Amino acid sequence: MIVVDGHCDVLWRLWEDPERSFSDGTLQAGAERLAAGNVRAQVFALFVPPQVPRGQRLKAALAMVDRWHGEVVENAGFRPLLWRDDVPRVTGGDRPWALLALEGAEALEGELVHLRVLYHLGLRMVGLTWNEANEAADGCGEARGGGLTRFGRSLVEEINRLSLLLDVAHLSERGFWEAAEHYDGPLVASHANCRAVHDHPRNLTDDQLRAIAESGGVVGLTFVPAFLTGGEATRDDVRRHLEHAESVAGEDHVAFGSDFDGIDRVVAGLEHAACYAEWADYLLRYYPASSVEKWLAGNWLRVLAARLPARPMTNL
Ligand SMILES: [Zn+2]
Structure with a gap:
């Protein structure tokens, strides 16, 4: 089964260590x-850590x-x-796809022109904040x-105008609801779990899960032990969040966003992207193939097909 994953931080790892390669x-x-995990489309986050001082964030x-263009696109193919019309091609073909995302508006340094420049470079998903x-x-x-600040609201307007995906992962609860009010597309939480299963500020309440579903979006359940249980975590713990999200939001609004290379502590059996192959087999023990296919890829693909910008005529 093919996989579409909504979040990884491998670009941050490459940026931290210029010697390291993809x-x-x-x-x-x-x-x-x-x-090895049959990941056919991966979202690559630009995560600028809070230690990077203002004025240096866009540069980072x-x-x-x-690195994304040089290594992921050019070297790794x-x-x-x-x-939008790229999306149906993800399921066929022999080359994987890469979607560029921004994890927090810090890198924009308060200027919409920086969002547009990143869009011209390939950016297609925007999270408004990290934790701060x-x-x-x-x-x-x-x-x-x-x-949201006044800048935050104008940022959401620009996200709408460019037809980018708005990622609500990491937002405050109030920020979530204000963003949801101004955004006109399907909401995505690229990497988050369920507050009702484990009470953590990075997890979503049932009302938030329902709002995501009503907008036609997805929650990308994430393999972060701190959000799953607060301690050690296994695949069964991920499944508990999956069952809750599915019961509240419906099976069309659940997907995965691993957070690989953003985490040091890992879920037993889901330590890295190659584990997706066994994760698919594991899920098939409990759920019908039609549901598993949606969670692993189909739901992300539906959202991308609905929201990514139309190819400009000048590019044909
Ligand atoms: Zn994150």
Whole structure:
């Protein structure tokens, strides 16, 4: 079964260590392991860590975009997933696809022109925050729990105009609802789990899960032990979140966003992208193939086909 994964941080790992390459077999979401897991489309996040000072953040993100183009696209042969009419081609063909995402508006340094430049370079999904507050909104780790700033609202308007995906993972609860009000596409939480199963600020409430489903979007359940159980976690724990999300949001609104290469502690049996092959077999022990296919790929593909921008006529 093919896999579409909604979040990995491998570009951050490559940026941290310029000597490291995407073909490094020890990366959780390196080229080899993605191929072994039959990952046909992978979302690659630009994650600029909070230690990077203001004024240096766009530069860091651009360095990651450079690694994406140079290593993921040119060397490893991934096709950039840019346009709506690319989506039906993901299931066939022999080359995997790569979608570029921004994990937090920090890298925009408060300027919409930077979003447009990143869009021209291939950016197609935007998360407003990481855990802290930034120019756009408060993240889920910000105690005051604020929503969107004026810049954050104009950012959502620009995301609408460009027909990009808005990623609500990491947002404060108030930020989630304000973003949902201004955004006109299917909401995605690229990597998050269920608050009702494990109470963690990075997880979604049932109301949030329902709002995502009503918008036609997906929650990408994530393999992060801290969000699954708070301690050790197994595949059965991921399945508990899956069953809850499915019961609240419906089977068309559940998918996966591994967070590979963003995590040091891992789920037993889901340590890296190659484990997706066994994860598919594991899920097939419990659920019909038609459901498993949706969770592993079909639901992400539906959302991408509904929201990615139409190919401009000038590109034909
Ligand atoms: Zn994250």
